Amino acid sequence: MTNLPALTKREFTAYFYSPMAYVIATGYLIFSGLSFYILLKDTRDANAMRNLLTFLGFIHTIFVPMVTMRLIAEERKTGTLEMLVTAPVSDVEIAVSKFLGALGFTVLMIAPTLLYTWIITRVGGRPDYGLVWASYIGLVCLTAAYISIGLFISSTTANQIIAAILTFVVLFTVYFLLGFFAGSVRGLPWKDTINWPEVVTYVHFSSHLESFGKGLVDTRDIVYFLSVVGLGLFLTVKSLESRRWR
Numbered sequence: 001m002t003n004l005p006a007l008t009k010r011e012f013t014a015y016f017y018s019p020m021a022y023v024i025a026t027g028y029l030i031f032s033g034l035s036f037y038i039l040l041k042d043t044r045d046a047n048a049m050r051n052l053l054t055f056l057g058f059i060h061t062i063f064v065p066m067v068t069m070r071l072i073a074e075e076r077k078t079g080t081l082e083m084l085v086t087a088p089v090s091d092v093e094i095a096v097s098k099f100l101g102a103l104g105f106t107v108l109m110i111a112p113t114l115l116y117t118w119i120i121t122r123v124g125g126r127p128d129y130g131l132v133w134a135s136y137i138g139l140v141c142l143t144a145a146y147i148s149i150g151l152f153i154s155s156t157t158a159n160q161i162i163a164a165i166l167t168f169v170v171l172f173t174v175y176f177l178l179g180f181f182a183g184s185v186r187g188l189p190w191k192d193t194i195n196w197p198e199v200v201t202y203v204h205f206s207s208h209l210e211s212f213g214k215g216l217v218d219t220r221d222i223v224y225f226l227s228v229v230g231l232g233l234f235l236t237v238k239s240l241e242s243r244r245w246r
Contacts, residue, residue, distance in 0.1 A: 003089045004097055011101025024066050025109045032056060036116050049117055050213050053135040056113075057142050057209055061175055064143060065167035067106055068150025069160040071098045072236075076158035091240040095151065095233050102147045107140060131215035138212025141225040142205060146171055148232025155239040175205040
């Protein structure tokens with residue numbers, strides 16, 4: 001993994017040479033700012049930030065696919081992926097560096113929202129900083145899981161638009177739709193040995209944000225998100241390895 005720092009720097013700085021990255025970041029901040037303004041009209045305490053960060057977890061299903069769609073799909077289209085996989089770097093280094101570069105950019109995109117906590121204090125609110133920080137940790141963990149999924153999907157196609165759409169569909173389903181399906185899976189096979197509603201609820205991303213929104217950093221939720229990240233990176237590496245045998 002000696003090439004990892006250089007590769008990660010390459011992936012991170014590449015965003016700042018793309019006009020699309022600035023459009024995504026600007027749109028994200030405008031959207032989050034308007035959402036915060038609307039929430040601030042109803043409450044001026046920690047609940048405003050908690051509700052905002054929970055809402056951003058859903059909004060990231062739209063913005064993260066735009067961040068990850070180019071990671072490998074663009075290199076497939078331009079032909080630079082073949083050069084990269086034949087260079088003296090491992091597939092693991094390629095996958096991890098692209099993941100870290102995208103995560104770094106997304107965290108940087110989220111960072112300005114920290115000012116919202118200061119704004120709450122300026123309008124007479126009293127935010128619970130422990131709850132706010134726990135919510136941010138949950139949002140970053142969720143975003144990391146999103147990015148790993150988007151990275152894998154980007155590695156399966158040369159079309160960035162297709163990569164973005166497929167990533168959005170998967171993230172929207174796992175974050176939002178599974179919650180509605182939890183009660184309707186009781187009729188699945190092996191229902192006597194497998195508690196399907198519990199399984200679906202566990203896979204549901206949103207269910208793992210609840211403790212963070214209460215100010216609790218539960219290691220079980222962190223392990224869950226890290227497991228999703230690990231799975232996404234593993235599948236990405238396997239996808240890259242398949243290119244070497246074609």
